[in-house]
Amino acid sequence: MDLNTVLDVCDARRHELWRSGDAWLGGGTDLLSTPQPQLRRLVDLSRMGWEPIQVLPDGSVEIAATCTIAQLYRFGRTLDAEAAPLFEQCCRAFLASFKIWNMATVGGNLCTALPAGPMISLTAALDGMCLLQGQDGSVRRVKSADFVTGAGRRDLSEGELLRSVTLPAHSLRCRTAFRQVSLHGLGRSGALVIGTLDPWNGALFFTITAATRRPFRFRFALPPGPAELRRAIATTVGEPDWFDDIHGLPEWRRHMVFRLAEQILQELTEDGAP
Known part of the structure; x- marks a missing residue:
């Protein structure tokens, strides 16, 4: 869908003052699916260069907000952990084509906060921890199960960014x-x-x-x-x-x-x- 009220798309790597009418742009599959008359500028995260998925030294898994569903699916199929099948099961719970899988992001699914969002299901069930970053560079952590507070509502302040979700090692062994x-x-x-x-x-x-x-x-x-x-x-x-x-x-x-x-x-x- 054309967002005919958007006047500018800027690179998120450039630090610019957040203003009313801004929105983060990840995969854009939800953002571009419905009218967004309140938007004036999109802040594009696609060039941030975040590693989609990392296995940390303690065995936990960090998933970048920009990780696509296709990338997560492929990772789950190679993960040597008891909980590995859950990755594929939740990815397949999407009502989406392969084209959406290759564009839609884990962070976007969480931030859209639809009750049926399967990335919400996955990260909440595995005791995920969301890393949130404010406009001033401050960070805070919120459990994935608490991040979504209602249908279409999430624990995000104005201009705050969901950076990643970390799944602890002990949950992956369940x-x-x-x-x-x-x-x-x-x-x-x-x-x-x-x-x-x-x-x-x-x-x-x-x-x-x-x-x-x-x-x-x-x-x-x-x-x-x-x-x-x-x-x-x-x-x-x-x-x-x-x-x-x-x-x-x-x-x-x-x-x-x-x-x-x-x-x-x-x-x-x-x-x-x-």
Whole structure:
């Protein structure tokens, strides 16, 4: 889509004063998909030269905000970690063509903050930490599960930039289970639930996205029973928290989350699991 109110596109490597009407430009797949009448200038991040993905000395994985979905998918297929399958599963949860995969970025998916954003699901489930950089050069860190605060809302100040997301090594060693459902075979996610089982202490985590306006993450020191799991979800996720749009009614989303969570519970606590 033509953004006919944009008057200038500038290189993010040049330090310029942030002003009203500016927006960061990464892959641009969402930015250029809908009218943006408030925009006057795009600040292009494509020449920043950030390494898309780095494995750090402690075994954690740092994903640059400009890393594309295609790059993340390829990395996940070569990653020697218990949680590696989750990368491919979340990439394939996109309602997107290969052309989008090669342009859309991890940071863009997080900052768009759509409930069905699968990069939100991936990074929240693996206890990701977002690195945010302000216009004055200051930095702060926010957990990925807390970065998205609602449908289309995220914890970003004016002009603040999402620089990267780091997935800790201990999360990558977790056993995972993935469940996703849509109203149609190739439809947008109506509910997406991820379970992770800590091999060291047996703690079990459930992360709920797509069905809710923001991510919800549950920790159980010991695997719960089905009734306890349902009760924890029902008492934490309030009625206003269930998302409502053409891709699914709140009642259906709630029902599917209960069902998918119970399937994950069974998968991760079957005989032979830690």
